Amino acid sequence: MTDLQISATGGTAGRFALSRTGLLFAALGAAGLALPLVQFKPNRIVLGDALWLPGALPFGWLAAALIACALFAALPQRLSHGLRLALAVAGLVITLASLGLAAKGLMPEGNRMARVAPAAGFWLLFLAFALMAADALARMRPGLKTRWAVLAGGILLVGLALGSGLLDQTSVMVEYAARADLFGRSLRQHLLLAFGSLGMALVVGLPLGILAFQVPALRRAVLSVLNLLQTIPSLALFGIMIPLFGWVAANIPGAAQLGVAGIGIFPALMALFFYSLLPVVSNTLVGLTSVAPEVRDAAFGLGMTRGQVLARVQLPLALPVVLAAVRIVLVQNIGLAVIAGLIGGGGFGTFVFQGLNQTAMDLILLGALPTIFLALIAGIALDLSVEALSRRGRSAP
Amino acid sequence: MIRIENLTRIYDRTPVVNDVSLTVGAGQIAALVGTSGSGKTTLLRMINRLVEPTSGRIWIGETDAATIAPHLLRRRIGYAIQGHGLFPHRTVGQNIATVPRLLGWSAPEIAARVEELLHLFQLDPAQFRDRMPHELSGGQQQRVGVARALAARPEVLLMDEPFGALDPVIRARAQGDLREIQRRLGTTLVIVTHDMEEAVTLGDRIAVMDKGRLLQYGPPAEILTRPATDFVQALIGTGERPFRLLSLTRVADIREDGTCDGPAVSPESSLRDALAACLWHGRDCLPVEGGGIVTLTALRARAEGARAEAMATAGEGAQSKAPQTGGAAQ
Amino acid sequence: MIARLMVLAMAVFLVAFLVTPESFAGLFRPLTRNNAPAIYTQTGLLSLTLSHLWLVALAVTASTVTAVGLGVLVTRPAGREFLPLARTVTSVGQTFPPVAVLALAVPAMGFGAGPTLVALFLYGLLPIFENTLTALSTLPPSVVEAARGMGLTRRQQLWQVELPLALPVILAGVRLSTVISLATATIGSTVAARTLGEVIIAGLLSANTAFVVQGGLIVGLIAILIYEGFQLAEKAAARRIGLAPQH
Numbered sequence: 001m002t003d004l005q006i007s008a009t010g011g012t013a014g015r016f017a018l019s020r021t022g023l024l025f026a027a028l029g030a031a032g033l034a035l036p037l038v039q040f041k042p043n044r045i046v047l048g049d050a051l052w053l054p055g056a057l058p059f060g061w062l063a064a065a066l067i068a069c070a071l072f073a074a075l076p077q078r079l080s081h082g083l084r085l086a087l088a089v090a091g092l093v094i095t096l097a098s099l100g101l102a103a104k105g106l107m108p109e110g111n112r113m114a115r116v117a118p119a120a121g122f123w124l125l126f127l128a129f130a131l132m133a134a135d136a137l138a139r140m141r142p143g144l145k146t147r148w149a150v151l152a153g154g155i156l157l158v159g160l161a162l163g164s165g166l167l168d169q170t171s172v173m174v175e176y177a178a179r180a181d182l183f184g185r186s187l188r189q190h191l192l193l194a195f196g197s198l199g200m201a202l203v204v205g206l207p208l209g210i211l212a213f214q215v216p217a218l219r220r221a222v223l224s225v226l227n228l229l230q231t232i233p234s235l236a237l238f239g240i241m242i243p244l245f246g247w248v249a250a251n252i253p254g255a256a257q258l259g260v261a262g263i264g265i266f267p268a269l270m271a272l273f274f275y276s277l278l279p280v281v282s283n284t285l286v287g288l289t290s291v292a293p294e295v296r297d298a299a300f301g302l303g304m305t306r307g308q309v310l311a312r313v314q315l316p317l318a319l320p321v322v323l324a325a326v327r328i329v330l331v332q333n334i335g336l337a338v339i340a341g342l343i344g345g346g347g348f349g350t351f352v353f354q355g356l357n358q359t360a361m362d363l364i365l366l367g368a369l370p371t372i373f374l375a376l377i378a379g380i381a382l383d384l385s386v387e388a389l390s391r392r393g394r395s396a397p
Numbered sequence: 398m399i400r401i402e403n404l405t406r407i408y409d410r411t412p413v414v415n416d417v418s419l420t421v422g423a424g425q426i427a428a429l430v431g432t433s434g435s436g437k438t439t440l441l442r443m444i445n446r447l448v449e450p451t452s453g454r455i456w457i458g459e460t461d462a463a464t465i466a467p468h469l470l471r472r473r474i475g476y477a478i479q480g481h482g483l484f485p486h487r488t489v490g491q492n493i494a495t496v497p498r499l500l501g502w503s504a505p506e507i508a509a510r511v512e513e514l515l516h517l518f519q520l521d522p523a524q525f526r527d528r529m530p531h532e533l534s535g536g537q538q539q540r541v542g543v544a545r546a547l548a549a550r551p552e553v554l555l556m557d558e559p560f561g562a563l564d565p566v567i568r569a570r571a572q573g574d575l576r577e578i579q580r581r582l583g584t585t586l587v588i589v590t591h592d593m594e595e596a597v598t599l600g601d602r603i604a605v606m607d608k609g610r611l612l613q614y615g616p617p618a619e620i621l622t623r624p625a626t627d628f629v630q631a632l633i634g635t636g637e638r639p640f641r642l643l644s645l646t647r648v649a650d651i652r653e654d655g656t657c658d659g660p661a662v663s664p665e666s667s668l669r670d671a672l673a674a675c676l677w678h679g680r681d682c683l684p685v686e687g688g689g690i691v692t693l694t695a696l697r698a699r700a701e702g703a704r705a706e707a708m709a710t711a712g713e714g715a716q717s718k719a720p721q722t723g724g725a726a727q
Numbered sequence: 728m729i730a731r732l733m734v735l736a737m738a739v740f741l742v743a744f745l746v747t748p749e750s751f752a753g754l755f756r757p758l759t760r761n762n763a764p765a766i767y768t769q770t771g772l773l774s775l776t777l778s779h780l781w782l783v784a785l786a787v788t789a790s791t792v793t794a795v796g797l798g799v800l801v802t803r804p805a806g807r808e809f810l811p812l813a814r815t816v817t818s819v820g821q822t823f824p825p826v827a828v829l830a831l832a833v834p835a836m837g838f839g840a841g842p843t844l845v846a847l848f849l850y851g852l853l854p855i856f857e858n859t860l861t862a863l864s865t866l867p868p869s870v871v872e873a874a875r876g877m878g879l880t881r882r883q884q885l886w887q888v889e890l891p892l893a894l895p896v897i898l899a900g901v902r903l904s905t906v907i908s909l910a911t912a913t914i915g916s917t918v919a920a921r922t923l924g925e926v927i928i929a930g931l932l933s934a935n936t937a938f939v940v941q942g943g944l945i946v947g948l949i950a951i952l953i954y955e956g957f958q959l960a961e962k963a964a965a966r967r968i969g970l971a972p973q974h
Binding site (some may be wrong): 338 | 814825827917924943947
Binding site for chain 3 (some may be wrong): 445447467468469471472473476478479480481482483484485486495496499508529530531532542545546553
């Protein structure tokens with residue numbers, strides 16, 4: 001019914017009608033141009049001077065004009081989605097390039113204390129164009145393959161921006177350059193935390209879920225215990241793991257040799273593992289119980305044993321739901337792994353909490369941005385996989 | 398009275414309703430029949446402006462529908478749809494009171510009206526007023542839906558497949574009840590259905606639509622005996638035709654004097670039911686309740702008379718198959 | 728029945744513990760070493776709990792009003808154009824780690840309750856918005872059609888039909904947001920917000936497990952109680968509109 005009204009207003013709207021989303025992006029972008037692009041700070045703690053886009057870099061006026069043009073060009077409603085996407089990507093590139101060039105121009109030679117940090121204007125411009133790109137993409141209703149390509153393209157774009165050295169003089173990259181080794185180690189720890197806990201949760205959770213499915217009497221107990229675990233705030237769970245596994249390592253023979261410890265990465269890994277159990281177990285259970293009874297009966301009718309039905313029919317059909325759990329767990333763990341930084345468990349949290357302690361924004365960003373980036377990639381990639389898998393399940397005869 | 402003049406609705410350059418004109422007399426029932434996608438529902442929804450016409454006019458009584466704000470127009474027109482559309486979070490009483498409350502009736506007035514309508518639809522107010530819709534059976538929900546549509550005493554009632562979700566037994570009863578209530582209240586009724594049986598049972602006039610056009614508009618007997626196009630003929634179903642014709646006449650109309658053995662039929666039942674009863678009990682005649690008989694011979698004569706009329710016009714129809722639109726109204 | 732009694736027992740324990748924490752000292756003594764205090768006394772547990780709850784309530788209320796408002800906006804004809812964007816932003820936004828959002832709010836807001844409030848608000852928006860959107864776009868079409876057909880104005884349709892019918896699903900979103908916020912608020916203590924996280928962090932810094940456990944215990948119990956409370960409300964709302972209660 002409301003569709004009718006839409007088409008009615010769409011019909012009356014003239015050829016030069018303005019897109020409402022376009023107006024939002026333009027407003028955001030205009031605010032971005034009106035606010036300072038970067039902060040120039042003599043050292044990384046102080047607030048520093050604000051610099052606007054036109055004055056922050058050579059030909060700054062040109063960059064500002066180009067950005068304004070891109071925002072303006074995306075206004076008409078009739079614009080094709082492809083063109084809108086192209087404008088958004090162009091806007092993103094110009095915004096990033098402006099930041100990098102401004103930093104290059106402003107950083108005094110040989111000064112290792114000064115910082116050129118992105119300011120509100122940069123973030124707003126970035127947000128405006130990112131939203132514009134997201135909007136255009138959502139309206140194009142791309143297929144699975146296209147979306148994989150877009151994800152790869154996005155990663156490539158980020159890689160190019162970082163690898164080209166364009167952004168090397170910006171504050172976050174300067175912080176990075178000072179700790180490249182530590183960053184590499186943190187990345188490995190972060191990935192180990194997220195994927196390691198996921199792996200353990202799958203190894204333990206899948207059989208547990210299957211067991212709970214086969215033995216209904218167990219279901220309630222298992223799920224309530226896991227639910228209780230979930231309510232413990234992450235900070236506390238991480239904290240409890242330290243003395244708990246410290247005690248285990250000290251008092252149970254052989255545990256320490258196996259790597260159990262009350263310090264370092266181990267307690268954090270276990271905390272994440274405990275958090276991951278509920279989604280894995282409950283989704284396995286849901287996936288198995290939601291297999292249509294006719295399918296199961298047919299399999300039994302064909303003479304399969306109980307084990308065969310489980311392995312060849314029920315588990316494959318439950319796979320998309322289990323994969324959805326993997327998505328939940330992975331995204332959640334990439335985020336929660338930050339807290340490991342607080343208990344000496346490593347990962348990007350180290351930078352975040354160090355930055356918070358020193359009120360060093362750039363250091364916080366150095367920890368937070370890669371975390372967000374990892375979570376985004378994991379979330380999108382797994383969403384696509386879940387969709388591909390459940391689509392295959394549906395189209396199968 | 399509803400007068401529709403050259404009504405057209407275009408979606409994406411395709412006419413869904415194409416230049417339709419028809420008039421429904423005050424207190425009459427018009428049944429809009431057609432396959433899905435024929436435009437019958439769009440036509441109905443244009444009457445209360447749930448869909449805005451692309452061109453053409455609609456008169457409700459002496460008022461041009463386009464001159465009233467849509468929501469005010471809709472409060473004057475009853476509207477009942479398939480699946481009843483009752484508000485699940487409101488009691489039966491509150492559901493029925495919806496439009497009177499929108500119109501600002503006083504509380505006692507509303508309460509009295511709810512009571513009256515529940516009685517009219519054979520739902521005990523004490524028992525049903527405060528129930529929630531999901532606590533009712535399908536047939537009861539449907540009755541509440543119609544009661545709600547009639548709450549503010551509209552001159553016009555629009556119904557879109559109101560019995561579509563009911564099983565056949567309940568549906569037949571609901572149709573009978575609707576017919577009776579409509580006669581008593583004198584409401585002008587437009588009902589959309591894809592079921593020719595329902596159209597013949599309920600309609601004073603039947604409008605047959607296909608691909609947005611009105612193919613034929615006339616009394617059921619005319620539609621059955623003189624279908625304007627092959628499409629109308631197909632919609633009636635040739636095999637069903639004699640029975641549908643018989644279903645238009647009551648037993649009381651061909652009652653003869655005399656006596657006969659066997660179970661008595663009601664004078665209000667249709668000839669179709671009487672024929673079925675004769676065949677089933679293997680008798681040439683059956684007694685009618687309250688005196689008199691109905692004979693198989695008389696039934697056959699009726700059916701043959703109708704057939705002869707149909708054959709005679711079939712010849713004419715071959716020469717002029719132009720659709721008759723609107724002309725038969727009034 | 729047993730579950731309900733357990734919830735009641737939890738509530739009683741929680742209140743008793745918050746009012747007279749010292750009388751439970753014996754319970755936490757085994758978790759301490761070297762005669763460290765068993766109960767956190769730097770700040771009263773009750774006052775920390777209230778400040779924690781206040782922060783969460785403020786953030787969730789703001790999220791609810793904003794998210795439901797936005798959800799209504801993008802399902803009206805005037806805002807329909809924003810629907811695809813809104814869906815994308817919601818699904819992408821939910822992958823942002825709450826801790827990262829919190830950390831990023833600090834430079835903009837400084838230390839204290841401010842950044843925590845902003846992070847909780849932003850993060851709380853998404854589940855409520857998503858549920859509002861789902862609820863408003865999956866209303867039974869016949870009911871909405873009937874409401875229009877009877878002459879309800881757009882506003883009347885929204886307030887009298889759409890929002891009441893969407894209520895159970897919206898409440899589920901608010902529940903999700905509240906539970907997430909309760910846990911995330913503890914991390915707010917790392918940026919000097921007054922929450923129960925203070926107790927846990929004190930425990931981490933002084934290696935006093937008793938503090939860690941009691942902080943976690945209070946937050947966990949509150950989370951369970953709030954979760955159960957919301958579920959009761961959701962079931963009541965769902966039963967009212969004739970939907971079978973979930974689970």
